[in-house]
Amino acid sequence: MSKVFVIDSEKRPLNPIHPAQARQLLRNGKAGVFKHFPFTIILKEAKPNQQIQVLRLKIDPGASVTGIALVNDSTGEVVFAAEIKHRGFAIRESLTSRRQLRRSRRNRKTRYRQPRFNNRAKTKGWLPPSLQSRIANIKTWVERWRKVSPIEAISQELVRFDMQLIRNPDIQGKEYQQGTLQGYETRQYLLEKWGRSCAYCGIKDVPLQIEHILCRAKGGSNSITNLALSCEKCNLKKGTKDIREFLKKDPARLEKILKQSKQPLRVRPSGSPVAYGGKPACSAGLTSSQGAGNPPSGLDSPLADAAAVNSTRFALLSVLKETGLPVETGSGGLTKFNRTQRELPKTHYFDAACVGKSTPEKLIVKGVKPLLITANGHGTRQMCGTNKHGFPIRHRTRKQIHFGFQTGDIVKAVVTSGKKVGHYVGRVLCRASGSFDIATKTGRVAGISYKYCKSIHKKDGYNYAF
The missing domain is CATH 2.30.30 (SH3 type barrels.)
Structure with missing residues (x-):
């Protein structure tokens, strides 16, 4: 069972206690509520002679959710568990929207303005705000838990995702060095991939245009997985619409496009192109980890999650080392091995409890109920609220x-x-x-x-x- 944090009258952390013991101290007037989240009580007198049992803070960082566990290495007891839900993707969407509104306003009010990109050189170690927020969330909670519990060591899962393997489970050897477009120009590659026809209506033998599945105006990238072929009529009709809205009346074609967009090509010895997995290029399917429901490039996808974790892992390690505590790192494979050996279910906080070689042979997890923490931000400082087109509609x-x-x-x-x-x-x-x-x-x-x-x-x- 998750325990209650205790601090003495001088705000020094003591051993966490059972909730029943905490209720008794509060009922007898020997302690008061210090904070509710995480629940902490403060004693009305100091306890200088208490023997402190040190704890280890274990972290399983993720792009959307980070698992946290406080473990007593000597007893194997999971004292406390939590899951932090990040808002990195929401920050990215907000920045994209703000950038679009700003550009629209400048185009309306300024005929020409010289570019000033070189005036904003990025410092060494700079990370986008959407990634920096994930590190800031973990840093904030590490500092908070250190104030209410005797933490003497930290463990972090230092994992690196293979981005090419996520796209193509069959990749091996020199294919890592060749890249998706090896031997092709972009237009030729797309012609082979989409069967020399419009992805949206299927028409052939007409001039075809390169089309962004997720439009650039809504954060779409120039990745080959976000490009398709379209006739002029479909391209103009789709415009900046979301593909799900554009093809809502044709779900079968929508599913086919989402599958085929992620599927790379390879060339048979005979020279005819096929999709990875041996299926024809025009009907390529995804792997089980990339279902048809996954959004195209530029939205919250497994690749975006993996990229976020890869980009922040060493920055987070540097932040944890600044605490002055010894930091242990462990691989994702070791975490899975530890969790499997201890027959624990797959959750973020149990993954955190199994990070690193320091994991006890037996973990006591009975009754552990995680605290679910959702990052909402501190609101907005924008005094003038706008509609989706950037025009003011309210004032705060x-x-x-x-x-x-x-x-x-x-x-x-x-x-x-x-x-x-x-x-x-x-x-x-x-x-x-x-x-x-x-x-x-x-x-x-x-x-x-x-x-x-x-x-x-x-x-x-x-x-x-x-």
Whole structure:
């Protein structure tokens, strides 16, 4: 069972205790609640003679979710577990949208403007904000757990994904060096891949244009997996529409295009092109790890996840070493071996508990319930809200705190009269009128007066659940 963190009267971390023992200390008035997430109590007197059992913080970093586990190496007990859900992809979409709106505004108001890209040279070790946020989330929580628990060592899974193997499970030998377009020009490659016909309507013997499946205006790349052939009529009709919207009336063709877009070509000894796996180029299928439901290049895909982990692994290692604690690294294969040997299910927090050679022979995981942490950010500083076309439609007030509450606080509301009598706990949305909304587990409750609300956790950019 996940334990409760304890600190003494001088805010020094002590051994985590069982929840029943924590309830008894609170009931007898010997301790008070220090914070709710993670739940921590503070003793009203110091305990200088207590023998501290050191813990190891183990991290399984991921692109969307990072698993965390606090393990006692001497007993094998998993003291605490958590999963951090990152917002890196949301940040990327926000930056793309903001860039598009800014360019549109400049085009409308400025005839010509000299490029200034060289004025913004990137520093050594720079990472995009979408990747940096993942490292910042982990760093924040490592610092928070060090303040409430006796952590003396850290373990990190230092994994590197083989991007070419993800695209093509059959790749081997010198094929790693040849690349997808080896022996082809782009247009010739696409002609062979798409059967010299329009991907959207199937027409042949007409001039064909190179088309981005996910348009550049919505973050699409020039990767060969994001390119297709299209006749002029289909190209103009699709425009900047999402492919799912464009082909919503023809799901069979949509599924075929999504499958074929990811499938590379190879050449038989006879010289006729085929897709990897031996299927004809015009009906190529994906591997089991790349189903038809996966979005094309530029959206949240297994390749995007793998690229995010590959790009941040050493930056995260550097951040962890700055803590001054010994940092152990382990491979993904070792993590899987440890988890399989201990017969644990595949979860992010159990993967974290099995990272590295320091993993105890027996892990005590009975009753462990992870704290689910979702990164929401701290809101926006934009004073002028815009619609999807970039035109202003609303203006925000500078005042963020109303009646002592701020949007994002976790509150407890005990309503004693009116139509909404009851107890509500959740994230609050504040208004200057004093009528708040509370997002609870069962749904959103509107029209709760600030008079019934009591703050239990101030806004910190994260949301919590079990």
